[in-house]
Amino acid sequence: MSQEFVIEAFPRGDQGKGASRRLRREERKIPAIIYGGNKEATAISIWHNEIKKALENEAFFSHILTIEIDGKKESVILKDLQRHPYKPLLTHADFLRVDKDHEIHVNVPLHFLNEETAPAVKLQGGSVSHQMTEVEVICLPQNLPEFIEVDLMDVAMDQVVHLSDLKLPEGVRIAALAQGEDHNLPVLAIHKPKGAKSEEESSEESGEE
Incomplete structure (x- = not known):
């Protein structure tokens, strides 16, 4: 993983709705909790704008984060x-140790490659349908x-890509x-758009007329 995210945090003594509202309104922080790892849960607060900015980076959701509180790191x-x-x-x-x-x-997010250049899309007029x-x-x-x-480069027309793929x-x-195996769900598929006719179908109809 190429990026590192470090979050500055502060111990939170006062809890409850009133304390949380004051925290957000007066200190521009939000309440949070660290739990798991066979340790007691720790109530903390973090800077609202710092976490909001970090969330703009997709990688934040799928990275190991570092929370620094009182000189200690988690x-x-x-x-x-x-x-x-x-x-x-x-x-x-909520943060899990x-x-x-x-x-x-x-x-973890899925990144789809060659979505516009796959032969089933570019040459055959297929449309990609994402399930995940x-x-x-x-x-x-x-x-x-x-x-x-x-x-998607080798995904054929009417092919369904499953989790196992x-x-x-x-x-x-x-x-x-x-x-x-019952949970081998579909991830995406390439199909002809509804109402679209193949060249062969169009030629057949033209010949009949």
């Missing part, structure tokens, strides 16, 4: 993020990929497939 992943129902504001964040010897479950834009993987923290690539980095498994 390795975590972002597990949940709550937003205001109608304002562009964050309201709470990780360590190098225990596997983690993380949603991310996938949950299981791996050790050091093996966590920033994203998984899906190359994805090429994964070493040490990475797909969570759904660990539950059995």
